[in-house]
Amino acid sequence: MNKSVNDNLYETRNDLVKEIVLLSDTQFNSKPDMNKWSIAQVCHHLVLVEKASIKAIAWGLKEIDSTRVERKKVNLILLDRTKKFKAPKIVEPDEDSFEVQQIVYLLKDSRKKLISFLNTIEDKSVLAEKSMKHPALGELPLDQWIEQIYLHERRHIEQIKEIKLLL
Template sequence: MKKLLSTTMLMVIWILGSSFGGENETLTKEDKKEIINYLKTSQSDLIESIKGLTDEQWTFKPNEESWSVAEICEHIIKAEPVVLKRVVNLEGMEYKPDQVEGYREKGNEMIEFIVGRSQKFQAPEPITPEGAYKTPASFIEAFKSRRSETKGFVKALDKPVKAYFENFGPVGEVSGYHWLMFISAHTERHHAQLKEVLANPDFPI
């Protein structure tokens, strides 16, 4: 009888375990800490660069083709929920648990590509700037709120995000974990673009 119960319990545990993403498919504590720390540092670095700007500096454009600091910041904040939505809607991606191994190395490769800015992209219409933030202060307030929501989402996340993949152009296949890291890498990428505007010889003093 004991042997029968033990066998039954093992079967129940196996069935329950197979009904959800495997342990290595969800974010570990270390994963969450890494993602959240990256969100924090990319946020604080960006705010540090813009918090003292005047209205004239905020809207200065080096030329007609370039974005102002205000436009760059608006693009950053508009892109964040769009990227996050990919993780929320995992069913839109493909389940490939065999590709989880090496996810950190792949993440570093993606970050290097995004931050390196070796390839330029045209921002799609939903995340192009429209003059939503008239002052640095108004953007900073909205950005802090937006980033707080993102960090809260990561803390509560228990989906097998590391096992769902989709193609991301020159980077290849990326998972939900990589999209979460992308948010901060994207912020870093455009922070570098913003610094170029600040360093322009015609930038108002």
């Protein structure tokens, strides 16, 4: 896999863990208001997105008649926090409380599974050739599905910083 993609996945996840690891479980589960997610829920959402992305990439790789699609400026779309997205049901976080260490474990586990999965792809060039429909971004080349994981995480790290200021 592309070194910068690996570096971005690693760096972003480290930044995320640094943002949450010193929080108490109470802070972690506090909602800034009733209609907003807690930091715990934001993190659970990130775990669910990573797992769903692995499935989507796997499905995309199996598609025989998947066509090459135009690349999108995923970074501009995802890092623009003035543009709001509604999370699909499949990646909506639980309402339950979480412990910080429990989420740190889930984050480590989902990232380990992503890296293991990506390491099973022998010909990485196929990731740019095949595509899969993304719920928020439309038809995306599979390599951009990988890119959107850490960009989406960056977006939510900024959200977490904002929530921390409100607590």
